[in-house]
Amino acid sequence: MLDLIKRAAEQVNSNNQPMRMMEAVVLKSPPDLEIKLLGNDKLIIPKDLIVVSERLTRHTRIVTLTHNELATRDLGDKEEVDFLDTDDLVAPLTFYKHSFIEMQFEDVLKVNDRVLVYSFPGFQKFFIADRIISYGDEGDGE
Numbered sequence: 001m002l003d004l005i006k007r008a009a010e011q012v013n014s015n016n017q018p019m020r021m022m023e024a025v026v027l028k029s030p031p032d033l034e035i036k037l038l039g040n041d042k043l044i045i046p047k048d049l050i051v052v053s054e055r056l057t058r059h060t061r062i063v064t065l066t067h068n069e070l071a072t073r074d075l076g077d078k079e080e081v082d083f084l085d086t087d088d089l090v091a092p093l094t095f096y097k098h099s100f101i102e103m104q105f106e107d108v109l110k111v112n113d114r115v116l117v118y119s120f121p122g123f124q125k126f127f128i129a130d131r132i133i134s135y136g137d138e139g140d141g142e
Contacts (some may be wrong), residue, residue, distance in 0.1 A: 019121070064100070
């Protein structure tokens, strides 16, 4: 495996490409994370060569939650109205803001997730930037 990584590193260095963007698939979830670069079934990248964006890990963030009754929210593919099931939609409409709330994100990388990977010069480390989907592929983009 080390020879495969060295050969891949030599290829990148000979092309003067300091970083390379690739698609990979997750073979094992954290903490034993392993990925396979698409198009190369023999090259399995072990966890000690992988760096992962924090957003793909279990982590906490400090957030502010804001509710403004009947505000329209643009979600990109549709619009939704900010609405609480407990409201009766008559005055007074509710508004609240909770600041400095600690929120824990639980969704980590899973087996078969497709990910965007950058290789550092010399293929010494692989950086997983994000999960990816392709709306053109059947079964993705749901």
